[in-house]
Amino acid sequence: MTLDARVRGDFPILARTVEGRRLVYLDSAATAQKPRPVLEALRLFYERSNASVHRSIHTLGEEATELYEAARDRVRDFLGARYREEIVFTRGTTEAINLVAQTWARRALAEGDEILVSDMEHHSNLVPWILLARERKLRLRAVPVTEAGTLDLGVMDRLLTRRTRLVALTHVSNVLGTINPVGEIVERAQSAGARVLIDGAQAVPHLPVDVEALGVDFYAFSGHKLGGPTGIGALYGRREVLEPLEPFFGGSESVREVWLDRVTWNDLPWRFEPGTPPIAGAIGLGAAVEYVTRLGREAIRLHDLTLVRDALEQLADLEDLVVYGPEDPELRAGVMAFNLPGIHPHDLAAALDREGVAVRAGHHCAQPLMRRLGVTGTVRASFFVHTGADDVAALGDALRRARETLGSGRLRPSAS
Amino acid sequence: MAGALYGGVILDRFRHPRFFGELPGADLVHEDVNPLCGDRLRVEVRLGPGGELETVRFQGDACAIATASADLLAEMVEGRPARDASEVDREAILGRLGAPVRPSRLACVNLPVGVLRGALRAIGGGPGPGASPDRARGTGGGSR
Numbered sequence: 286m287t288l289d290a291r292v293r294g295d296f297p298i299l300a301r302t303v304e305g306r307r308l309v310y311l312d313s314a315a316t317a318q319k320p321r322p323v324l325e326a327l328r329l330f331y332e333r334s335n336a337s338v339h340r341s342i343h344t345l346g347e348e349a350t351e352l353y354e355a356a357r358d359r360v361r362d363f364l365g366a367r368y369r370e371e372i373v374f375t376r377g378t379t380e381a382i383n384l385v386a387q388t389w390a391r392r393a394l395a396e397g398d399e400i401l402v403s404d405m406e407h408h409s410n411l412v413p414w415i416l417l418a419r420e421r422k423l424r425l426r427a428v429p430v431t432e433a434g435t436l437d438l439g440v441m442d443r444l445l446t447r448r449t450r451l452v453a454l455t456h457v458s459n460v461l462g463t464i465n466p467v468g469e470i471v472e473r474a475q476s477a478g479a480r481v482l483i484d485g486a487q488a489v490p491h492l493p494v495d496v497e498a499l500g501v502d503f504y505a506f507s508g509h510k511l512g513g514p515t516g517i518g519a520l521y522g523r524r525e526v527l528e529p530l531e532p533f534f535g536g537s538e539s540v541r542e543v544w545l546d547r548v549t550w551n552d553l554p555w556r557f558e559p560g561t562p563p564i565a566g567a568i569g570l571g572a573a574v575e576y577v578t579r580l581g582r583e584a585i586r587l588h589d590l591t592l593v594r595d596a597l598e599q600l601a602d603l604e605d606l607v608v609y610g611p612e613d614p615e616l617r618a619g620v621m622a623f624n625l626p627g628i629h630p631h632d633l634a635a636a637l638d639r640e641g642v643a644v645r646a647g648h649h650c651a652q653p654l655m656r657r658l659g660v661t662g663t664v665r666a667s668f669f670v671h672t673g674a675d676d677v678a679a680l681g682d683a684l685r686r687a688r689e690t691l692g693s694g695r696l697r698p699s700a701s
Numbered sequence: 702m703a704g705a706l707y708g709g710v711i712l713d714r715f716r717h718p719r720f721f722g723e724l725p726g727a728d729l730v731h732e733d734v735n736p737l738c739g740d741r742l743r744v745e746v747r748l749g750p751g752g753e754l755e756t757v758r759f760q761g762d763a764c765a766i767a768t769a770s771a772d773l774l775a776e777m778v779e780g781r782p783a784r785d786a787s788e789v790d791r792e793a794i795l796g797r798l799g800a801p802v803r804p805s806r807l808a809c810v811n812l813p814v815g816v817l818r819g820a821l822r823a824i825g826g827g828p829g830p831g832a833s834p835d836r837a838r839g840t841g842g843g844s845r
Contacts, residue, residue, distance in 0.1 A: 629764035631738055631809070632715075636706050648739040661739040661762050690706060691765070 288588040289673035292580065294321040296671050306641030309679045314459055314487055314620045314667030315645050317512045319573075326572035329513065330565050338564055339538065355566050356571030357554070360519050363574045364504060365495030370553035371527065373520045378486040379409040381505035381520035384533040384557060385482055386413040389503075389526060390451060393480075396422040399448040401479070401580070403428040403436055404657050405458045408650040410484045414453060428454070430657055434461045434610040435592050438469070445477040451480045456488035460649050460665065461610030462593070462620035464492065471500040480526070490669060491618035492588045493582040496521050510567065512669070513573035517566030520557075528551055536560045561614040581642055585670055590620040592668045592677060594634070596621055599681040607686070609658055614620070619668030622649070625684070628691045636687035637664075642680055707765055708800025710773075715765035721777030724758040731820035732761070735812045740767055744775075744816045752824075753782050759813060766806050771813035773797045779815065787821045790814060816830075 293299055296318045301308055310318055327632055330352060336345035337355045352658070356370075361372045375381040400414050404427050411425075418425050426449075428441040445452070452474040457464050467483055474481045483502035489506045496504045503526075507518040531550060532539040536559025541549040551558050577585060593614045600608050600623060608623045625633060625640070634646035645665040648655045655661060666680055707715075724745035725729040732743035742761035749755035757779050773794055778786035791810050795802060802810060 629762075631740075631764040631766075631806070632707075635806070639706055647737065652739060655739060661741065673750075 287591075287673060288580065288584060289671050289676075292320070293671050293673070295322070297321060297324070297574075299671060303641040303643070304639055307679075309640075309642040309676045309683075311666040311668065311672065311676060311680060312643045312645050312667065313490065313574075313669035313672070314510065316509045316515065317490060317669045318671065319514070320512050320576050322576050323512055323514070323569050323572045327565050327569045330568050335565075337561055349564055352568045352571075353562070356567040356574075359574045359578075362496075363489075363578060364519075364521050365497050366495060366521050368524050371524050373522065373527075373554040373557040374562055374570075375505075375518050375520050375557075376516050376563070377507035377509070378484060378505045378700035379413075379507075381503075382410055382482065382484065383413045383501050383519055384520055385505075385522070386417045388530045388533050388557075389480075389522075390414075390417055391421065391527035392530065394421060394423055394450050394490065396449045397424070397448065399424045399426055399446070401426050401428060401441070401444055401449050401452045401454075403454050404430045405436070405461060405463065405651065405654050406453075406455055407459050407484065407486070408652070409486075410453055410455060410482075411653070424448070427653070430461075433612070434458075434463050434628070435616065436463075436465055436470075438466075441470070442473060445473060445479065447478065449474070449477055449479045452479050453484070454481075455484040456494070457491065457618045457620065458483075458610070458651075458654075459487045459620060460622045460651050460654055460663065462617040462622075463611055464488070464616055464618055467499050467501065475500070477695075487520040487618065489619055490577075490585075491620075492586055502526055508570035508573060510571045512576060513572075514563075515564045517563050517570045518620070519570070524553065527557075530556075532556050532559060534559050538562070576589055578687070580670055588670065589668060590614055592619055592672055592674070593617050593621070595674055596666065596668075596677045596680070599677055600684075602681065603684055605688075609663060619672070620665065621667070622663040622665045624660060624663050625688055628688070630664045632691055633664050633684075633687055636691055637680070637683045638688070640679070640683040642683045644680070708798065710771040710799040711765055714769035714772045718759075718768055718772040719762055720758055720772050720779070721768070722758045723760060724726050724756060727758075731816055731823075733812070733816045733819055735763075735767070735808050737808050738764070738804050740782040740809070740812060742763060742767060742771060744771075744813070744820050746817075746820055748824075749780075751782075752779050753780060754786050755780070757817075759816075763812065764806075764809055766802060766809035767812050769798060770794050770810045771816075774813045774817060783821050783824055786821055787818050789817075791823065 298318050334348040336349040338350040426444050429437045431437050471481050480502040483501050487504040500522045504521040509515040538555045539559040630646035647662045727745035728748045729746040734741045734753040745758050747756040757775040
C-alpha cells in the first residue's frame with residue numbers, strides 16, 4: 286500500500302470539494318495540510334491543559350510546561366541535535382534567520398566581511414542579510430545557479446575567501462526542488478573558516494535531516510510546512526555559538542534578573558523566547574514531528590521520489606511545457622515549478638483551481654531566481670505525504686485542458 | 702470552460718488587446734510592478750494639443766485579467782483630459798470586465814490603474830504620491 290493511501294484519511298480537509306470536485310492539494314510547499322494528530326493535540330491542549338508555561342505553579346501550568354518542553358525534545362530528536370538548549374522556538378523560518386542575523390551575525394561580522402548566499406534563495410534568506418549588510422557595511426555574494434538548476438560549487442569555491450564569515454543557503458529550493466549538497470558545502474565553508482546557516486523550510490517535509498551529521502551551525506525550519514500549525518518553527522543553533530549571545534527580542538523569559546540599569550540573561554534556549562510563547566503551536570509542532578517520524582522519514586523520501594519521477598514523466602508528455610530544476614529525480618524534492626509558454630502562471634493556476642487542483646503561481650518570493658530563469662513567475666506543484674499518483678494525474682489532465690482554453694493568448698512585447 | 706474561468710470580455714481582450722504596443726516619442730512613460738506576482742506593466746501616453754490623452758499604449762508581461770484591464774482602461778481614457786483619466790478607478794474597470802474577479806486577483810485590476818496614475822502625476826493630473834488604486838486588500842509579499 287502506498288504511503289498516500291495509508292495516510293489520506295488522516296487529513297480531514299482532503300474530504301472537502303472545490304468547484305464540485307475532489308480537492309487536489311498541490312500547494313504543500315506554501316503550507317501543508319494538517320493531520321488529525323496535530324488537530325487533536327491542539328484541541329486537547331486547549332480543552333484540558335491550557336495555562337502559561339514555566340511559572341504557573343498549579344497543575345495546569347505544570348502540564349502545559351511539560352507538554353511545551355516535550356515538544357522541544359521532539360524537535361531536537363527530529364533534527365538530530367545533541368542538546369535541547371540548541372532548539373529555539375520561533376514563529377517560523379523567517380524569524381529564525383532574522384534571529385541569527387540580528388544576534389550572532391550583528392556581533393560577529395564587521396565592515397568588509399562577506400556573507401555568501403545563492404541565486405536560488407527565498408527572500409527570507411536574503412532580506413535579513415541585505416538589512417544587516419547595509420547597516421554593518423558587509424558584502425553579500427551569491428553562488429550562481431547552473432543551467433541544470435544546481436548550485437555552481439566551482440564558483441562557490443572561488444567566492445569562499447578569508448572574508449567569508451557566513452554561508453547562508455537553502456537546503457531545498459522552494460522553486461527548483463533542488464536538494465543542495467549541504468554536507469559538502471559545510472566542509473568547504475568550514476575549511477574557509479565560515480559558519481553555515483541552512484534554510485530548511487522546504488527540506489524537513491521531504492528529507493531526513495541530521496544537523497550533527499551535516500555539521501551546520503544554524504538550521505531553520507517552519508512547522509506549518511510539516512503539517513504543524515502556523516506561527517511556530519524552530520532554530521537549531523550550535524550551543525557554543527548561541528551561548529555568548531544576547532537576546533533578539535527583550536522580554537520576560539529572556540532574563541534571569543532585572544534591575545533598572547542592567548539585566549542578566551536567562552539560560553538557553555529561553556533567552557531567545559521572551560513573552561508568552563505560542564504554547565499550543567509548539568505542542569502542535571511536536572505532534573507534527575511525531576507524525577512524520579512515525580511514518581518514517583526514509584519512507585517519506587522514497588514516496589516523494591516516486592511522485593517526482595511520476596510528475597516529471599507526466600509533465601514531459603505536455604508539449605511545450607517547461608519544467609525548471611534538475612532532470613535527475615534523485616536531486617529533487619517534491620517541489621516542481623513549470624510554465625506553459627504564452628500562458629501567465631496566475632491564469633494557469635486559476636484554470637487549475639476550476640478543476641479543484643490547488644497550485645501556487647507567482648515569483649515564489651525568489652525574484653533573483655526568477656531573473657536567472659528569465660521569467661516573472663512560474664506555476665508550482667508541491668507534494669506532501671498524502672499526495673498520490675492520482676493527484677499528479679489530475680494535474681496533468683487539468684493542464685491539458687487549461688492549455689486548450691487559454692493557449693491561444695498571443696505573446697505581447699515585454700516591458701524593458 | 703473558458704467562459705466559466707474568466708468570461709468573454711477578459712479572454713477577448715487578453716487574446717486581442719487593442720491598446721497594447723509601444724508609442725515612440727511618448728510624452729509620458731511610467732511602469733510599475735504588482736508586488737504579489739512580479740507582473741510588470743508600462744504605459745506610454747502621447748498628449749494632444751489641448752492636454753488630452755491623445756494616444757495610450759500599454760505593454761508588459763501580465764496575466765489575462767491585468768492585460769484585459771489595461772486594455773479597457775486605455776480605451777476608456779483615450780481622448781479624455783488628464784483629470785478625467787485619473788479618476789477612472791478599479792470599479793469602473795470591473796464594471797466593464799463583465800465577470801466576477803476574485804479578491805486575490807483585484808491587484809491585477811489595480812496594476813494598470815496605478816501605472817496610468819503614475820504617468821499622469823508627471824503633469825499634475827494624478828492623485829498625490831502614496832495614493833493607491835485600492836487599499837482594501839494588502840499587497841504585501843507571500844509565503845513560500
